[in-house]
Amino acid sequence: MKKQITTLDHEFIREILNQYDNRVIFEKTNVVPDETEMLAELQKIIRIDELSSKSVLGLDIFQYSSYGEFEQMLIPFLFKTMLGTTIDLCLTNHPFIFQNYTRESIEKRFISTGDGGFLIFDTPLHALLFASNYAIVLRIYNAFHFFPRLRKIIGGISTRYAITYDKIYSYNDNHYGRAIINNARILSRDSLNRCLIDEHVHRWFTVNIDGIENLQVITIDDISNIHEFNQGYDKKLLTTGNDKIFGHEANRHEGIINSDILKIGKIKAKETDINIYNLHLQVSMTLVNNDDENQKKIVTISLGNLNTTGI
Numbered sequence: 001m002k003k004q005i006t007t008l009d010h011e012f013i014r015e016i017l018n019q020y021d022n023r024v025i026f027e028k029t030n031v032v033p034d035e036t037e038m039l040a041e042l043q044k045i046i047r048i049d050e051l052s053s054k055s056v057l058g059l060d061i062f063q064y065s066s067y068g069e070f071e072q073m074l075i076p077f078l079f080k081t082m083l084g085t086t087i088d089l090c091l092t093n094h095p096f097i098f099q100n101y102t103r104e105s106i107e108k109r110f111i112s113t114g115d116g117g118f119l120i121f122d123t124p125l126h127a128l129l130f131a132s133n134y135a136i137v138l139r140i141y142n143a144f145h146f147f148p149r150l151r152k153i154i155g156g157i158s159t160r161y162a163i164t165y166d167k168i169y170s171y172n173d174n175h176y177g178r179a180i181i182n183n184a185r186i187l188s189r190d191s192l193n194r195c196l197i198d199e200h201v202h203r204w205f206t207v208n209i210d211g212i213e214n215l216q217v218i219t220i221d222d223i224s225n226i227h228e229f230n231q232g233y234d235k236k237l238l239t240t241g242n243d244k245i246f247g248h249e250a251n252r253h254e255g256i257i258n259s260d261i262l263k264i265g266k267i268k269a270k271e272t273d274i275n276i277y278n279l280h281l282q283v284s285m286t287l288v289n290n291d292d293e294n295q296k297k298i299v300t301i302s303l304g305n306l307n308t309t310g311i
Helices: 010-020 036-046 069-093 103-108 124-142 148-154 178-189 199-209 212-216 220-224
Strands: 006-008 053-061 110-112 116-121 159-167 169-171 174-176 195-198 255-269 272-289 292-303
Touching: 006 010, 006 036, 010 036, 053 069, 053 124, 053 178, 053 199, 069 103, 069 116, 069 124, 069 148, 103 110, 116 124, 116 178, 124 159, 124 199, 124 272, 124 292, 159 178, 159 199, 178 195, 178 255, 195 199, 199 212, 199 272, 212 255
Parallel strands: 006 169, 159 195
Antiparallel strands: 053 116, 053 159, 110 116, 169 174, 195 272, 255 272, 272 292
């Protein structure tokens, strides 16, 4: 079964501090106290070794500050609207992979930054599929198929992507952890509209599907045999629902038709160097207008780009 995100309880921590510490202390002679007992109690409730790893997808509107003030005020609305549409696409297009998610559960784990934000998923595959569906929504917006008059007013937009995989925990209804910290650092270092992943994401795909390059040939049945998808997932959905990207047979005409990965540099996080990779996917998908199901269109998009200029 998938691991739940560890939640730190404010009142529980406060009780430990009340028992073993003083809120304020003024003595004539300062003495460094012995923290051994309190540290042991805190370690019992935090259980650092048991923190679960989650994948974080960071989205950032590229060059947001270059838009006019009027357009800047509309972009958060546009981003939220595209995010909602992307959630619906993921739930519809990938019924097996996203079966443990709802719109509410995804939105609850969304950390907004105004011109973007961070989404928390169980695996890097969830994050990558969400990014791919978001890129499709972004393309149909830029191509004047999604709120075309709003598109004319705001103009075209571009997005930077980052995917990380590391420890996450919850405190006071907010989420924290290395996966979020590293993701923010990667986005801040990227001066282009790329899709960057960290070495933990790269390793996850290497271990589970023998490398990201195999995204273009794996099937939904292969995915169902990945450890994280082999427990707590209803295999009946493999036959009752069709995945728009991963079929039961490898298909280079629809889905992920090309995948490229290149190591481009390092960033330092907590005194540790993290290798960064540039990911480029080409995804082809048939889209149906929910307001008029007679309207269909095949769209091919690129997630990220092939520019490998440093980070």
